[in-house]
Amino acid sequence: MSRLLFAAAWCVCLLPxxxxxxLLCFYRPLTEKEKAFQPTLTxxxxxxxxxxxxxxxxxxxxxxxxxxxAAGDCSRVLSTRFKGTAYATxxxxxxxxxxxxxxxxxxxxxxxxxxxTTVALMGGDLWSF
Amino acid sequence: xxxxxxWLLCAGLLFSASLGCYQCFVDVEExxxxxxGHILTEYNVRNVDACFQMLDRIFNxxxxxxxxxxxxxxxxxxxKEILDAEILSVVEEFSNQLNNDSVYEERLQTAADNFIAxxxxxxxxxxxxPPCGVQSEGAVYNCITCQxxxxxxxxxxxxxxxxxxxxxxxxxxxxxPFQLPRDLxxxxxxxxxxxxxxxxxxxxxxxxxxxxxxxxxxxxxNQGTYxxxxxxxxxxxxxxxxxxAVTPQVVAxxxxxxxxxxxxxxxxxxLLPAPGGPPPQxxxxxxPLLLAACLTAVLLxxxxxxxxLYFLTVPERESDCEEQAHGDEGLAS
Numbered sequence: 001m002s003r004l005l006f007a008a009a010w011c012v013c014l015l016p017x018x019x020x021x022x023l024l025c026f027y028r029p030l031t032e033k034e035k036a037f038q039p040t041l042t043x044x045x046x047x048x049x050x051x052x053x054x055x056x057x058x059x060x061x062x063x064x065x066x067x068x069x070a071a072g073d074c075s076r077v078l079s080t081r082f083k084g085t086a087y088a089t090x091x092x093x094x095x096x097x098x099x100x101x102x103x104x105x106x107x108x109x110x111x112x113x114x115x116x117t118t119v120a121l122m123g124g125d126l127w128s129f
Numbered sequence: 130x131x132x133x134x135x136w137l138l139c140a141g142l143l144f145s146a147s148l149g150c151y152q153c154f155v156d157v158e159e160x161x162x163x164x165x166g167h168i169l170t171e172y173n174v175r176n177v178d179a180c181f182q183m184l185d186r187i188f189n190x191x192x193x194x195x196x197x198x199x200x201x202x203x204x205x206x207x208x209k210e211i212l213d214a215e216i217l218s219v220v221e222e223f224s225n226q227l228n229n230d231s232v233y234e235e236r237l238q239t240a241a242d243n244f245i246a247x248x249x250x251x252x253x254x255x256x257x258x259p260p261c262g263v264q265s266e267g268a269v270y271n272c273i274t275c276q277x278x279x280x281x282x283x284x285x286x287x288x289x290x291x292x293x294x295x296x297x298x299x300x301x302x303x304x305x306p307f308q309l310p311r312d313l314x315x316x317x318x319x320x321x322x323x324x325x326x327x328x329x330x331x332x333x334x335x336x337x338x339x340x341x342x343x344x345x346x347x348x349x350x351n352q353g354t355y356x357x358x359x360x361x362x363x364x365x366x367x368x369x370x371x372x373x374a375v376t377p378q379v380v381a382x383x384x385x386x387x388x389x390x391x392x393x394x395x396x397x398x399x400l401l402p403a404p405g406g407p408p409p410q411x412x413x414x415x416x417p418l419l420l421a422a423c424l425t426a427v428l429l430x431x432x433x434x435x436x437x438l439y440f441l442t443v444p445e446r447e448s449d450c451e452e453q454a455h456g457d458e459g460l461a462s
C-alpha cells in the first residue's frame with residue numbers, strides 16, 4: 001500500500017514528463033490583473049513548463065501573465081517595464097497540462113506531492129508496526 | 130548558458146510589451162485571436178507565446194514604428210484607426226486557421242510597413258523643450274506610457290544674468306522657445322537689489338500683453354531680479370527671471386560733465402582761458418570815422434523825412450483858406 005502511494009506521489013511529479021505530447025498551458029500576455037478576458041491555450045516546446053507570473057510594484061500585485069517558460073528559469077525574478085513603469089515579476093511553474101490556470105498552480109502541485117508522500121510514509125509506518 | 134541567454138532575451142521580449150504603439154491601440158482579445166493559429170515550425174507546436182514575441186519585435190520594439198507614432202495632440206485617434214485597420218485585416222485573414230511562423234512574419238511585417246507609411250503622414254509637432262514651462266501645444270504621443278507627454282516642466286525658468294553700465298539702456302524679452310497659446314497676458318514684476326525666485330519678494334510692475342521690458346537709462350536702483358509671468362486664461366504657463374546687475378559709472382566722467390555744466394553758467398557766456406593760451410583781447414569798438422558817417426546818414430534821413438512830411442501837408446492848408454474866403458463873400462451878399 002505504501003509503495004502504491006509512493007508511486008502515486010512520484011507520478012504526480014513525473015507523469016507529465018513521461019507522456020509523449022508537449023504541455024498544454026493557458027496563455028495570457030502581461031496585463032493588468034483587473035483586466036478580464038478569456039485566456040487561450042498554448043502548446044509548449046520541449047523542455048518548457050507552464051507558468052504564472054506575478055508583476056509587483058512594491059507590495060502591490062498589479063500585473064499577471066501565463067504561458068510557457070524554460071524550466072531552468074522558473075525561480076528567477078525579472079524586472080519588467082509596463083507602460084513606462086518597472087515591475088518585479090516572479091514566476092511560478094508547473095509541469096502538467098492546464099496547471100497554470102490559477103496563481104497557486106505550483107503551490108498546488110507541491111502540496112499534492114507532499115501530501116501523498118506523507119500518507120505513503122505514514123502508511124509504511126503503520127504496516128511496519 | 131547559451132540557451133539561458135536566449136531565454137532571457139525571449140523573456141525580455143515577451144515582457145517588453147510596455148513599449149510601442151501596439152499595446153496602446155490593439156485589444157488583447159484581438160491579439161489572442163490573431164495568434165491563435167501560430168505554428169512554431171521548429172517544434173511543430175501551436176505556440177501563442179512565440180507569436181506575441183513576434184508582435185513585440187515587429188511593432189513594439191521597432192524604432193520606425195515608434196517614431197511614426199509620435200504625433201501631435203488630437204491625432205492619436207487617427208493613429209489608432211490606422212493600426213486597428215492593419216491588424217484587423219490580419220486577424221480576419223488568419224481567423225481559425227493554422228499558419229507557420231514564417232507566414233506570420235511576412236504578413237505582420239507588411240502590416241507594420243503599411244502603418245509606418247500611413248502614420249508618418251500625420252502632422253508632427255516640435256515636442257517638449259526643456260527646461261521650463263507648461264507646453265501643452267508641443268505634447269507628443271508617447272507609445273511607452275500610452276498618453277501624450279504633458280511637458281510638465283517647472284514653471285520657474287533658471288535666472289538669466291544681465292550686466293549693464295549705469296545710464297545705459299536695458300532690454301528684457303519675455304520669450305520662450307516653444308509655442309504659446311494666442312490668448313496671452315504678461316505680468317512683469319521686480320524684486321529690488323536681490324537675486325531671487327521667491328514669488329513673495331516681487332512687486333507687480335506692469336500687466337498687459339507687452340513682452341518687452343525696457344529701461345532707457347538704467348540707474349543703480351534698477352538692480353535686482355525681474356520676473357515675467359505668462360498667463361493663458363487663468364493658468365500660468367511659464368515664469369522667466371532676469372537678474373540685472375548695474376555697474377556704476379566712473380567718477381572722472383562725472384567730474385568732466387559737472388565742469389562743463391559749470392562753465393555754461395559763467396556771466397556773459399564767457400569761457401575760462403585755456404592754460405598756456407594767448408592773453409584775453411579787449412572788447413572790439415567801432416572806429417570814430419565809422420561813427421561819424423553813421424551819424425551823418427541818420428541825420429540826413431531824419432531831414433528828408435521831415436521835408437516830405439511838410440510838403441505833404443501844404444496843399445491841405447491852401448484848400449482850407451480858399452474855402453474860408455468863399456464863406457465870407459456869401460455873408461456880404
